[in-house]
Amino acid sequence: MRPLFLSIWLCLSVILGATLTTGAQAQEPLRIIIDEAIIEPLPFAVPNFQPENAQAGQMANDLARVVAADLIGTGLFREIPATSYISSVTNFNAPVQFADWKAINAQALVTGAVSVEGNSLNVKFRLYDVFSGAELGSGLQFSGTVDGWRRMAHKVADAVYTRITGEGPYFDSRVVYVSETGPKDDRKKRLAIMDYDGANVQYLTDSNAIVLAPRFSPSGDRVLYTSYESGFPRIYVLDIGSVQRRVLESAEGTMSFAPRFAPNGQTVVYSLTQGGNTDIYSMDITTGQSLRLTNTPAIETAPSYSPDGTRIVFESDRSGTQQLYVMPVTGGEAQRISFGEGRYGTPVWSPRGDLVAFTKQNKGRFHIGVMRLDGSQERLLTASFLDEGPTWAPNGRVIMFARETQGASGSSTLYSVDISGRNLRPVTTPSGGSDPSWSPLQ
Amino acid sequence: MHIGQYISGAGHLALIGWMLLGGLFTPEPEPFEMTEVSVISGADFDAMVAAAQPPQQVTEVAQPLDPEVSPQQPDVTSTPDRAIEQPAPLQTQTPPEDAAPVVTEQALPPETRVDDTPPELQEPVGDIAVLVPQIAPQAAPRPVERVAPEPVAQPDPEATPDPVEQQAIAPDTTGETVERETQEATAPPEATSEIVTEATASPAASARPPGRRPAPPVQQAAAPAPQTPNTPNPEPAAQANTQPVNNDDVLAALSAAQQPVAAPSGPPLSAGEKDALRVAVSQCWNIGSLSTESLGTTVVISVSMNQNGTPQNDTIRMISASGGSDDAARRVFDSARRAIILCGSRGFNLPPEKFGQWQSIEMTFDPRKMGMR
Numbered sequence: 001m002r003p004l005f006l007s008i009w010l011c012l013s014v015i016l017g018a019t020l021t022t023g024a025q026a027q028e029p030l031r032i033i034i035d036e037a038i039i040e041p042l043p044f045a046v047p048n049f050q051p052e053n054a055q056a057g058q059m060a061n062d063l064a065r066v067v068a069a070d071l072i073g074t075g076l077f078r079e080i081p082a083t084s085y086i087s088s089v090t091n092f093n094a095p096v097q098f099a100d101w102k103a104i105n106a107q108a109l110v111t112g113a114v115s116v117e118g119n120s121l122n123v124k125f126r127l128y129d130v131f132s133g134a135e136l137g138s139g140l141q142f143s144g145t146v147d148g149w150r151r152m153a154h155k156v157a158d159a160v161y162t163r164i165t166g167e168g169p170y171f172d173s174r175v176v177y178v179s180e181t182g183p184k185d186d187r188k189k190r191l192a193i194m195d196y197d198g199a200n201v202q203y204l205t206d207s208n209a210i211v212l213a214p215r216f217s218p219s220g221d222r223v224l225y226t227s228y229e230s231g232f233p234r235i236y237v238l239d240i241g242s243v244q245r246r247v248l249e250s251a252e253g254t255m256s257f258a259p260r261f262a263p264n265g266q267t268v269v270y271s272l273t274q275g276g277n278t279d280i281y282s283m284d285i286t287t288g289q290s291l292r293l294t295n296t297p298a299i300e301t302a303p304s305y306s307p308d309g310t311r312i313v314f315e316s317d318r319s320g321t322q323q324l325y326v327m328p329v330t331g332g333e334a335q336r337i338s339f340g341e342g343r344y345g346t347p348v349w350s351p352r353g354d355l356v357a358f359t360k361q362n363k364g365r366f367h368i369g370v371m372r373l374d375g376s377q378e379r380l381l382t383a384s385f386l387d388e389g390p391t392w393a394p395n396g397r398v399i400m401f402a403r404e405t406q407g408a409s410g411s412s413t414l415y416s417v418d419i420s421g422r423n424l425r426p427v428t429t430p431s432g433g434s435d436p437s438w439s440p441l442q
Numbered sequence: 443m444h445i446g447q448y449i450s451g452a453g454h455l456a457l458i459g460w461m462l463l464g465g466l467f468t469p470e471p472e473p474f475e476m477t478e479v480s481v482i483s484g485a486d487f488d489a490m491v492a493a494a495q496p497p498q499q500v501t502e503v504a505q506p507l508d509p510e511v512s513p514q515q516p517d518v519t520s521t522p523d524r525a526i527e528q529p530a531p532l533q534t535q536t537p538p539e540d541a542a543p544v545v546t547e548q549a550l551p552p553e554t555r556v557d558d559t560p561p562e563l564q565e566p567v568g569d570i571a572v573l574v575p576q577i578a579p580q581a582a583p584r585p586v587e588r589v590a591p592e593p594v595a596q597p598d599p600e601a602t603p604d605p606v607e608q609q610a611i612a613p614d615t616t617g618e619t620v621e622r623e624t625q626e627a628t629a630p631p632e633a634t635s636e637i638v639t640e641a642t643a644s645p646a647a648s649a650r651p652p653g654r655r656p657a658p659p660v661q662q663a664a665a666p667a668p669q670t671p672n673t674p675n676p677e678p679a680a681q682a683n684t685q686p687v688n689n690d691d692v693l694a695a696l697s698a699a700q701q702p703v704a705a706p707s708g709p710p711l712s713a714g715e716k717d718a719l720r721v722a723v724s725q726c727w728n729i730g731s732l733s734t735e736s737l738g739t740t741v742v743i744s745v746s747m748n749q750n751g752t753p754q755n756d757t758i759r760m761i762s763a764s765g766g767s768d769d770a771a772r773r774v775f776d777s778a779r780r781a782i783i784l785c786g787s788r789g790f791n792l793p794p795e796k797f798g799q800w801q802s803i804e805m806t807f808d809p810r811k812m813g814m815r
Contacts, residue, residue, distance in 0.1 A: 029744060029802035030711065032720050034778070035811045037727040076731040107780060131780045166733035166773045397734065419734070 041078035042164065043105050044071065047089045048082075049112035049123070056121075059146070060114040063123060063153045067110065070157035070171045073197065074398075075423025077164075080106050092124070098133045106130050110160055119145050123152045127160050137163045150199060151442070168395030171196060174439040175391075175400065176214045176223050179203065180412055180432035189434075191225060193240065196393070196438070198414075198428040204238060213389075213435050217261045220439040224259040224268060233257040235270055237285060249288050256281075258301050262329075263309040269293070271301040280314055282329075293331035304349045304356075305329070313337070313347040313356055313373075324358060326373065337375040346389055352396040355419070359388040359401075368401050370419055381421045385410075389434065394441045400427065402434040707798025719790055719800075726785035729777060729809045736773045737813030739766030742806050743778055749797050751789030753782050761804065778807040 046068045049060035071077040087100035092113035101109050112125035124141035128134070140159055142152050151172055158169030179192040179201075188207035191214050194200055205211055209229035216223060223238045233255045238245040250256045250272065259270040262282070269282045278299045283290040294300045298318035305312055313326050319336065322343035327334035338344040342362025349356055350370075360367040360380065366387040371378040386404040393400070397419060403426075404412040412434040414427040427433070711719075729737065746757040758779050763771030782805070792800050 029804045030716070030800045031804045031806070032716055032723075033806045033808060034720060034723050034727060034781075035808040036724040037729045037781075037809060037812050038725065039730040039812065040728050042728065042731040129776065131783050132776070164773075165731050166736050166770055 041072075041076055042107055043078050043080050044108040044110065045080045045085065045101060045104070045106040046071075046110045047085065049114045049125070050089065050092045052092075052113050052115035053117070055116040056114040059116055059121065059149060060112070063114055063149060063156070064110075064112065066150055066153035067112075067125075067157045067160070070154060070197070071161060073425070074161065075418055075425075076161075077108075080104055092126070096128055096130075098128070098130050101128075101130045108136070108160070108164055110156075112156065116146060119147070121146045121149055121152060123156060125156050125159070127163055150195065154195070167397050169441060170393040170395045170398065170438075172442045173394050174220070174442065175414075175427075175436050176204070176216060176439065177402075177414060177429075177433045177436040178211055178214065179429070180434055181207075184408055184410065191223070191238070192429075192433070193223075194429065201430055204240070204243060213258060213437075215260045215437045216439045218263055218265045218440060220442065222261075222265075223437075224261060226257040226259065235259045235268070248283060248285065258303065260304055262305050263307060269303040269305065269312060271303070280312070280331075291331070293327065293329075294334070300325075302346045304347055306349050307351055307353045313349055315345045315347060324356065324375075337373060338371070338378075339375055340378055348390055348392060350396045351392055351394060355396070357390040357392060357399050359390065368399060368417065370399075379419075379421065381417050381419065382415070382424060387415075389436065391436050391438045393438050400436045400438060402436060404434070708793070708796035709799075711793070711796055711799050715793060715796075719792060719803075722785055722790050723781055723805065727778060727781035727807065729774075729812055732773060732777060732809065733770065734813070735766050736770040737809050739770045739774050740764050740806060740808045740810065741771050741774045741778060742804060743775065743782070744802065744804050745782055746802055747790075747792070747797075747800055749794065751786075751792045751794075753786040753790075755783050758782055765810070774807060774809065778805070 046064050048064045051057045051060040068079050072079055084104045085100075086103055087097045089096075089111050092111060096109060096111070107130055109128040109130055110125060111128070112123060115122045120143065122141065122143045124139060126139040127136045129136045137159075140156075142155050144152055154171035158171045161167065161171065162169050173196045174193055175196055176191060176193045178189050181188045189211050190207040191204040191211050193202050193204055204223070205227075209227050211228075212226040212233070214223050214225040221240055223240060225236055225238065226233050227236055234250065235248040235256045236245045237248065248256065248259070248268065248270075251274070253274070255273040256270050257273075259268050261268060266284060266286060267282055268285050269280060271278055272281050277297060278301055279292060279294045279296070280300050280303050281290050281292050293303075293312070294314075294316070296316070296318050298316050300314055300316040300318070303312045303314040310329055311326055312329055313324060314334075315322055316325050316334070317323070318325075322345055323336055324338040324344045324347050325334040325336050337356070338358070340360070340362075342360050344358050344360050346359045347356050348358070355370045355372060357368065357370050360369050365383050366385065367380040368382040368387045368390050369378055369380040381399065382401070382403075384403055385406045387401055388404075390399045390401045392398075393416075398416055399419060400414060400416045402412050403415050404410055411432040414429060414433040414436050415424060416427055417424045427436075741763040742761040744757070744759050744761050746754045748754060760771070760775045763774070766774075
């Protein structure tokens with residue numbers, strides 16, 4: 001009888017197992033893969049900030065407009081006009097009627113309050129994820145002077161931008177560039193500095209001498225640039241706060257240009273032409289001690305450090321055409337990274353370290369592009385008669401460059417573009433501009 | 443008989459012989475008439491035809507007359523246009539040159555003091571702050587007896603004369619007395635103090651429909667068999683054999699297996715139905731504001747669905763993520779959750795008869811194909 005019962009037990013086990021398996025299958029969730037999406041600006045709403053006293057009335061509106069302009073300027077956001085609002089924000093601490101904002105498809109909501117006392121300005125804001133019905137991060141408050149109200153607005157916009165996208169901030173930054181006026185055959189150039197959006201332009205030099213290629217220091221307090229003040233190109237270091245400058249020493253009969261700071265802020269890498277040959281050198285700006293990094297009969301210039309300061313990307317025609325190379329920071333064997341058609345120049349290492357931006361000339365057109373450090377995944381972001389001189393935003397998401405139009409009356413204008421190739425837009429400046437250099441975040 | 447056979451045989455022989463040799467006497471066919479033709483070219487044919495046709499008559503065409511020239515020449519001199527009087531231009535003052543912008547090249551604005559430390563903001567007072575209209579508490583209904591506990595006696599109907607006269611029926615005193623069956627006492631009909639709607643008395647969960655699987659016979663076998671009186675119990679040899687196995691465990695496991703399925707499941711969703719859901723979600727998944735790191739991050743999200751095709755928003759959960767940091771995954775999840783809520787608010791187009799198949803959904807959101815890298 002025991003074998004008989006074992007058989008029955010086995011049968012029961014099989015039935016039980018099958019039943020359980022069937023039940024488990026019935027509870028299996030439906031699985032689907034979503035690998036396609038839409039790419040559209042995120043709709044958001046920024047009602048005018050609430051003035052907490054009478055002096056803050058106009059300032060509250062202006063602050064909200066700058067915040068909205070910053071977000072719209074990224075191309076990632078779309079503001080819902082105030083005329084579409086169903087409910088209004090009349091109290092910074094009042095709860096948000098999420099249903100009203102959801103009804104107009106506002107997916108993010110920024111509320112703020114402003115108070116002004118004398119020359120002191122205080123701004124606080126909150127960011128809400130409308131569809132989750134919750135605050136996105138904690139409320140923040142900034143205090144400063146009334147004169148710096150735009151910086152306050154940029155700070156608010158940076159916080160909103162970072163919380164929604166996950167990208168680093170970049171609105172509270174500045175750009176140094178070469179301001180250009182006059183026709184091409186008699187163009188006046190001088191250094192200028194401005195907010196990233198073209199506001200608050202101030203000039204650092206006069207137009208008595210040609211100036212080229214200004215570059216910010218990692219701390220944002222100094223600028224390297226090349227000037228023909230002495231008749232030959234020489235490198236100067238300008239302190240932005242005091243506007244004092246000094247020349248970097250170089251041997252007689254040489255030409256030095258294309259300088260750029262190392263991440264440590266103490267070393268400068270640049271090109272030096274001596275005896276008809278152009279090579280790359282580095283120099284300690286404190287001691288003046290220089291080091292030759294390349295030694296070939298080719299023209300090698302436009303060096304740029306990697307963010308960790310261990311490597312340098314530069315352009316060279318050692319292969320017969322102008323291409324990009326990467327070498328150790330102490331010099332030595334260089335590795336070519338560009339292999340596409342045309343000529344590559346002015347490489348700039350991304351602050352993230354993963355990409356190199358460059359200028360490419362091919363078939364009579366100029367492009368701004370990016371590629372990985374091994375030369376792969378090259379993407380051309382722009383195309384025009386003349387695009388050149390890319391510079392990275394502090395977050396590595398946006399590139400600014402100069403675009404010059406054709407003809408004797410053509411002018412140079414600054415443009416910015418997202419590294420996806422979208423959102424190409426000019427940067428409004430009082431006059432023409434070229435050779436931009438983006439500062440680190442302030 | 444023989445004569446007839448001879449006649450028949452001779453006749454057949456004659457017929458056969460005529461059929462075989464009759465053709466010898468047919469006349470020869472008449473010879474064909476032959477006509478010789480010649481092939482000519484198209485040009486020769488045209489020339490031949492043209493020569494055969496008479497020329498067409500050509501009529502004289504009158505030449506046009508010369509136009510008459512008038513001896514008097516017309517006057518073609520024109521008078522000069524009269525000058526149009528134009529108003530004198532208004533004298534405008536030349537605007538002064540724009541003053542050069544006063545830009546301080548040396549002095550820069552003082553550094554702005556920015557306090558990055560989070561402020562101590564006064565938190566709003568909960569979700570029921572001042573702007574929330576205060577709603578008066580709903581008044582409790584005064585208990586009123588909607589149904590009288592005691593039934594009200596119906597009034598006696600009014601007596602109406604019957605038009606047909608009937609004799610009065612006298613009780614039969616001679617018949618047998620019929621004993622009425624005794625009826626056990628029954629409970630009075632229940633009465634309630636008020637009408638209770640079904641909605642408030644509905645169960646918390648609807649009863650599940652029975653599963654399609656028929657009850658296995660094992661359950662019946664396991665049921666205790668009714669004991670027949672005066673029947674000796676079988677020899678408990680089998681009971682002795684059941685000792686090593688715990689029957690309770692088996693019954694418990696079997697009964698657990700017999701639990702009805704959580705939701706009625708129809709046939710699996712077709713590829714088209716799955717694709718429709720995928721497209722519906724894709725059309726609301728906006729990755730335009732995602733960071734480059736998030737664009738390389740894949741997340742798996744679970745969501746429970748209502749039977750009308752709308753998602754239960756509070757059940758949207760991130761199960762797993764890969765390819766990026768937690769921060770990047772959270773932003774992908776936020777965008778995916780927005781897509782599910784946004785496009786699911788009107789209900790996804792899912793077959794209701796297959797609700798059990800899509801009651802729980804796992805969606806893998808993979809933006810890498812759409813990313814820039």
